[in-house]
Amino acid sequence: MKRFAALFNAIDQSTKTTVKVAALADYFNDANDMDRLWTVALFSGRRPKRAVTTTRLREWAAEAAEIPLWLFEDSYAVVGDLAETIALVLPPNDTEDKSDLSFWINALRGLADVGELNRKTFVIDAWNRLGGTERFVFNKLITGGFRMGVSQKLMTRALSRATGKPEAELAHRLMGNWHPDDVTWHQLIEADDATADASRPYPFYLAYALEDGPGTLGDPQDWRAEWKWDGIRGQLILRDGSYFVWSRGEELMTDRFPELARAIDHIPPGTVLDGELLVWPADQDKPSSFNALQARIGRKTVPKKLLAEAPVVLHAYDMLEWQGDDLRDAPFADRRALLEQTCADLPPEAPLRLSPQHPFESWDTLASLRSTAREAHAEGLMLKRADSPYLAGRKKGDWWKWKLDPLTIDAVMIYAQAGSGRRANLFTDFTFAVWNGNELVPFTKAYSGLTDAEFRQITAWVRKNTLQRFGPVRQVTPHHVFEIAFEGIQASKRHKSGVALRFPRMARWRQDKPLAEANTLDDLNEMLRIYG
Template identity: 60%
Template sequence: MNRFAALFATLDGTTKTSAKVAALADYLRSAPGEDRVWAIALLSGKRPRRSVRSTELRAWAAEKAQVPLWLFEESYAMVGDLAETIALILPAGKAVDPPALASAMRELAALSGMDDDHRKAAILDAWDRLGPMERLVFNKLITGGFRVGVSRGLVTRALAEATGMDEGTLAHRLMGDWTPAATSFDHLIGDGDSRADTRPYPFALASGLEKTPEILGAPSLWTAEWKWDGIRGQLIHRDGLLALWSRGEELITDRFPEFAMLADFLPSGTALDGEVVVWDHEADLPMAFSALQRRIGRKSVTRRILAEAPARFIAYDLLETGGKDIRTAPLMERRARLQSLVAGLSPTLPLGISPALPFSNWEELDHLRRSARQFRAEGVMLKQVQSPYHNGRKRGEWWKWKLDPWSVDAVMIYAQAGHGRRANLFTDFTFALRDGESLVPFAKAYSGLTDAEFAEITRWVQKNTLERFGPVRRVTPELVFEIGFEGIQESPRHKSGIALRFPRMIRWRKDKPLSEIDTMENLRQLLARAQA
């Protein structure tokens, strides 16, 4: 645990990529095999489930530190991170015989099977045995808040440097639903038994196009298609097994049972990249994302849901055919093979192909983009015709050119401090619109502004607080912001009756007074347009 904690401190203490890769590679060369597997898992996003409630940890830490719970809560509000607050407030422990990382993870896994008294005793014992940095990391693992500035790609690069293996090969082998508790280091990076192996490939990602596409050069070098509003996934058929993977590497095959029939029609050794959507057969278009949300998170799907929200896989790339990885082939070659594959299948199957959009100049494409909502899309995707299917995001070859977001001007009515490095700034806000003489809260947002703007708003909040509700402050309704969002739908769970998708602050409208904010009627009109 001490070696992993030292690695965490190094990674957290530098912004230099080269330094992070060097520290990771050194750890992956020298740490015990079990610890290496756990480090790869934790740093690439495979975090353990929380086995202790945060309320329990707060109470136990306050008791151990012999401070009243209210003082602990005030400290937490200032620090902004529960794991760090606990590490700072606890008295010094013995810091003797710290367990190895793999042993510490086994101890954490055992907590879920304990009663409250034994779980408390185990946590207190662990705190006593760990030094300050080890205790901080341990707390982050307990609370589920383990994050450090390292991407999966960086971990893969360091592992390639440590082992001398090809980075692309390692990226593929780290995909899938492997569990660190049941995987050895040699098996993880080795070939293993590839029969019946349905692991996905690393997903290729696009960058957002913020300017007009003229900067990309000649239109003939690019192909365009709709940017569908669904769940990105890879559909894999190998040796009689069909698997559907989400971009988050979650195996979601059982949630979409209508795809099972595709195992009888797709050749073995096929891997498709595409989008899972709910399909409106009458309109021959995807339904709104809200329809897909009925399927997300369900482990069992009723006949009624299957009938009302039938899923369809819209394929836009072919990654493997006949068991051969073709990701390095040019995009247009892969697309031609994909079209040939799908053309031979029945149109009644829950599988289609994302059509290429015809355009000869950028003005034509912009016109198509502006009509995206008519086709229930978010905008268009632009891909170089000669581009390979790369690992992760490679800026310059794939772009997403989204529609301008919906937006309204709203007033801030509540403010709450952020977490981590923004713990001393008010960054999380609740916004309201006018409804007659009343202000109705309709959205929360915490992104879109600069640190300087957040600092200025923080000073204003401190001077204009009307009431406090724990960490939340009710403020004078005065500051107006333009709130952007990607989607809008009815929601009986919200006071406004409306839910927004991905709300964010586009800009601080210092030029607008409270009297000029939008109304709930404006928002309902946007909802009607979206539903139409």
């Protein structure tokens, strides 16, 4: 644990990528195999399940620190991080424990099989044995909130430096449904047959946002354009007679989309397709809204009624593997031609569609097409250089997303709630309303878009203008108008307003606008009619 705690300090105390990569590479060179394996697992989201509730941890920490629970809770509200709060309130401990990271992880996992009294004894004993950063890291492990500012890209770069293997190969090895319980360090990182897992996806290639238009991209003839769909980015993998569906967030979602199993009947094995998962009924010429897809996302099993009401297809726009061969180094135009050939004779019942490309002669022509994206239920356009390979992660230059400008509406802040982490002492989460006659009707929440200075300013105002408190939420005097930006709008039976927004955020604080000039519920419904 001491070695891992030192790594944590090195990463936490620097904002420089080079420093973080060097610290990780040194760690991967020095640590034992199980610690290295668990470190990779922790940084890629494969954390042990939480064995103790946060309620019990707060109670035990207050008892061990010999302070009343209310004082601990007030401290927690200010600090904003439970692991850090516990580390701060506990008495200092100068002892030095020599157990490694994997020992503590396995000990924590073993708590699931013992009673609460034994759990409490173990946790307090660990707090007595561990000091400084080691105690803080232990708290992070037990609370399950382990975040260290280490991206997958940064980790693969460090692994590449430590092992000498290419970053792209390592990124591919780390994809898929692996866990330290069923793989060794050698199998995951070093073995020659690391791609043997039939379900393993490829790292996704991600585009940068095109902020100022495509005029600086050169000759339009070098580029290909297609809709940027508003669905779930996914890979459909067909290998060894089975199919697998992976989201961009590296979540295996096969069971949620059973209709994609029919792809096995139409596409040969050894094929990997990149595309967008969309709800697209057979009798429609455009996909349903993202709201329809949300009904499918959270379900492990899908009833027949929902399968019929919200059928999902993969709108494929790239081919990454064909007949078992990795195509990612081939130019996009060649991959696309093979994809078109593969999809040319698909029957209507196939759960696949070819995402169409849009020919254009000039950037002005493309801009006109982009303006119609919402009519096609798309978010804008994707631009891909015809000769581009399929890279791993977010790379600038060859792939761009040219999204529509967001929709906006002016709304009144009526509720405020404190944030978390470094913003735990600021009000950052707000509820907004629009006018319905003389009544303000809440319709959305937003918590991003303002500067730290603006958050401090609005926090001071909230504290002086609170009307009522409902737990952590404060009702405030209706006074301030904010411009709310959002990507889409759908009808919703769960909200009093009857609408739900997609990706709402605060575009600006309209201190120049009086309360009476905020938008109305009729304005929202008109936007729903046009864009819903």
